[in-house]
Amino acid sequence: QIRFQKEIEKLEKENRELKKSLLLKEKDGLHKKKIKRSLIDMYSEVLDSLSDYDMTYNVQDQLPRVVVIGDQSAGKTSVLEMIVQARIFPRGSGEMMTKSPVQVTMSEGPYHVARLKDDAKEYDLTKESDLDSLRREIERRMKSSLRKDQTVSQETVSLSVKGPGLQRMVLVDLPGVISTVTTDMADDTREQIKKMCQHHMSNPNSIILCIQDGSLDAERSNVTDLVSSMDPSGRRTIFVLTKVDLAESMLHNPDRIRKILEGKLFPMKAMGYFAVVTGKGNSNDSIQKIKDYEERFFKQSKLFKGGVLRAHQMGTMNLCLAVSQCFWQMVRQSVEQQADAFKATKFNLETEWKNTYPKFREMDREELYEKARGDILxxxxxxxxxxxxxxxxxxxxxxxxxxxxxxxxxxxxxxxxxxxxxxxxxxxxxxxxxxxxxxxxxxxxxxxxxxxxxxxxxxxxxxxxxxxxxxxxxxxxxxxxxxxxxxxxxxxxxxxxxxxxxxxxxxxxxxxxxxxxxxxxxxxxxxxxxxxxxxxxxxxxxxxxxxxxxxxxxxxxxxxxxxxxxxxxxxxxxxxxxxxxxxxxxxxxxxxxxxxxxxxxxxxxxxxxxxxxxxxxxxxxxxxxxxxxxxxxxxxxxxxxxxxxxxxxxxxxxxxxxxxxxxxxxxxxxxxxxxxxxxxxxxxxxxxxxxxxxxxxxxxxDDKAKMKQLLKGKRVELADEIKKVRHVLELLEEFVQELNKEKT
Incomplete structure (x- = not known):
């Protein structure tokens, strides 16, 4: 099985190189065919529009995304960096670094690059200087979203990552669940993190990537009960045990690891169990060095060679493939239902406008502002x-x-x-x-x-x-x-x-x-x-x-x-x-x-x-x-x-x-x-x-919050909502159309 898996990885690597060459030729103009937006980019745009819509109107959308949740320092960030194949997240020793949700849209591309939402700058993830700049900018955006006397924020930092061989999916990294509030945190930090995790997991189509630290006693976990309360059947939960190298060297009873990965130790249920190794804890190690170390560990480990897991349940690459397949399966099942729901919402809002303001044209806040600007001048x-x-x-x-x-x-x-x-x-x-x-x-x-x-x-x-x-x-x-x-x-x-x-x-x-x-x-x-x-x-x-x-x-x-x-x-x-x-x-x-x-x-x-x-x-x-x-x-x-x-x-x-x-x-x-x-x-x-x-x-x-404060009233709010619903529906219908083409 290991030899077979290595042969597959070799072929996939060659395939990625061929795709990269093809994309580069198309970009250089050797092929006249225009490259369309990828499905995952279209889907990410839909999610961003829905996120803006939710923040304004407090309406929960039902579209899938992968929600990454775990105890603080359980290895969430390391798992995500292995999936995106770049060390892009702010890091700190024994310190809470993720202070707001971070949404990462992954897609395949010829170069390994990242771009933050509302920012034209492109970061080359193969250069350490660009990685440092990206980490600082993500950390700055997290801090700027914090209000006074607040440790964590609900505002999402969005970025897209493209690179050869990356799986197409959307992940949301959440602050780690904590058991104790320290003196430098707000008093309600623990409750705020819990509410934030529950909010993101409450979407019935979200995939919960539950990260558990394998080097700690299972009884010290805070996250498993929280995940179990949101997904009791485990229909959309994937369990990931990190630091299994430390677990194997420290635990005297290997049966506990076996029970965890067989789903018999925790009352929490999951549709899949994976074991990963995310390096030796050195933040300067490259992704390739960590992957090589993970491969050697699973090849040499006595515990995992003993049949605790099948080959496809070991390593971050297999985890990434499984999550991507589950993600797209849920996308296909839910996106058309969401489009139908927005059609009904659009019809209801337009009917309300005709009944309430029959003599007025539908003008949203920005259109009204332009009209006011002209009148004032x-x-x-x-x-x-x-x-x-x-x-x-x-x-x-x-x-x-x-x-x-x-x-x-x-x-x-x-x-x-x-x-x-x-x-x-x-x-x-x-x-x-x-x-x-x-x-x-x-x-x-x-x-x-x-x-x-x-x-x-x-x-x-x-x-x-x-x-x-x-x-x-x-x-x-x-x-x-x-x-x-x-x-x-x-x-x-x-x-x-x-x-x-x-x-x-x-x-x-x-x-x-x-x-x-x-x-x-x-x-x-x-x-x-x-x-x-x-x-x-x-x-x-x-x-x-x-x-x-x-x-x-x-x-x-x-x-x-x-x-x-x-x-x-x-x-x-x-x-x-x-x-x-x-x-x-x-x-x-x-x-x-x-x-x-x-x-x-x-x-x-x-x-x-x-x-x-x-x-x-x-x-x-x-x-x-x-x-x-x-x-x-x-x-x-x-x-x-x-x-x-x-x-x-x-x-x-x-x-x-x-x-x-x-x-x-x-x-x-x-x-x-x-x-x-x-x-x-x-x-x-x-x-x-x-x-x-x-x-x-x-x-x-330029100050949208102030514009909203100055232009208000039922007429403005209703017109603004109609515009947003139409925009989201347009994106959804375009995405459904392209998704159906890919099916055929």
Missing amino acids: DEVVNLSNISAMKWEEVIAENLWSEVSTHFFENIYLPAAHAENAGIFNTAIDIKLKQWADKILPKKSIDVARETLLEEFLNLLTSSSAAATAVAASNDNDVFHDLKKEIVEELKKRLKWDQQAINSLRVIQMNTLEDRSVHNRQQWDDAIVFMRKVLLNKKSQGEHVMRDMLGPSFWQKYMYWMSRSEEQSLRRSVKNELDKMLLGGNLMHSSKLGKDELIAVRKNLEAQSIDVQDDFIEKTWHIMYRQHFLARRLITAANCQKGFYYYQQGFQDNSVDCSDVVLFWRVERMLQATSKALRQQIMNNETRRLEQDVKQVLDEIY
Whole structure:
């Protein structure tokens, strides 16, 4: 039998060399016939598509694959490397190296090469440098799939291996089953590995390659009970006893090995039993050296020559042939059933779409994203359709809203208490110059940037509203989250041209320095602007006064409202302070003198009201502010007809209209600034915005997880599922067709 087996191996080796030569000639173009994809490559593509489908929808596919399971350090990796004839897996001494499932698709080819999924690089397995690179990349992918505080991952690392004489099949290597969790592992590692193994073995068409360490006591096995629970009849289990060379040298009772390989020691059943030797434990040994050692061992072993196993049950080559035959037998039995199941799934999903979204075309997530991309870029173009007048109105309004408080509190109010117009104008000139030199240009750029984003958001929102109005009542705008994310990203990224700040500073300083009101219309516009500002501030002050003083007598009587204790005190203080303002002292200063504070406090004490000075001063601040605004409104009314006196230099005029000139200077600054910023937006910044939008869209497209997070909803999920089912069904039908051709 041994001589016969060696003769077969010799013929198979010659056959492999002939096939290799033939494939090389075809590749070099000596034969015009195009080489089709191999069946195993087609099958691997089906499995990859199903794996993506499962991860998204948690649906278990029923197609065969060889699941390799065993205790940690039982020799799983060594057996796999003998099958693929290359030492491609990460290795470690006494350490868990397989941290996620590794799917290996084997097929025959002229060169011994490997390629990882989603990677164009091809690794030459005859070169040690390429083997090292491949092992590092597999290890890197395993680690990158681990989440925080996780030792093992469910995500599969897929690769294909081609080479002369390799059997066509798909193997999945799983992390080794452990009995103890060490301190460097997550607490649930043992349970996670067990669940992972059960998940892969639960496929009724998977072939379980159960690896058992022959050098250890059989009672220490963790894996046999686990396999037996998933396949009690042993219909799809192949048992592999590794390290039988160590077992023969260490065991005093050879009958235990015989019982294991005859299926009589473990309660677990299997359809085949194999004994293999995977070297002497030296990780630097080549595959050929290990094969030679295995052959010598079985030739010289007294135990195995004694009839424990038949010749075809010894060695990794025979194991590989048996697994391949079993694999393809199961593939033929199950693949057509799976294709029929996906046809039914496709029909049900398409029917659901027609009933739920009859007015919409089936667009999956990527198609919807491309549509959204086009719509969003169209809205960037639509920014150029906004009129210059609207840009300037919005910018001026937003800029004044941003700077009005600073102007009023830090420039206008301090200068307004000046004794005469000369001091007032001098103080105003100094403060306006400081404002335009340090604060105003940068603030204006920030406002323009926010205005550009605001208008872009308005365009996106209006298009979303139109889409929602057209959509059915059970379908929301699927692009809402995507558009919101883009605007948020633009807020972080959109940068204004820094040279614009310098040119804007010159424009603003020149405008604020000009005190010339050229005609009556400009004078009237300045008064209107001044009244608008003062009335707005006065209205805000009235709200503060109402909150501070509480309801009036009539409000208490009509609406049953009441005052708090503090509001009652404020009202009493106000009544005393009113006497100062109503006593004819219309030009009272903004601060109370010490004598005035003492007088107010004594008058209140006479009413049995005890308050502190700061309480009186805060009340006075609000009251005086309202008093000041009322006086300035009177000034604005008196200056209504003061343009003639302004042209004459205010000679022989008792009304000081310097405030009107100030508000005219500020109004002109707002007009000049909004015009300059509008020009920058239309000439440069819209293009820069478009570049940023394209960059954000490209980044989201590359990040599939983020795209899924932003484009969601029943409509999206259903269309995406229909596309995936159609793709899987197409691959299945193509594979079934080629499989039937091979049968005939």
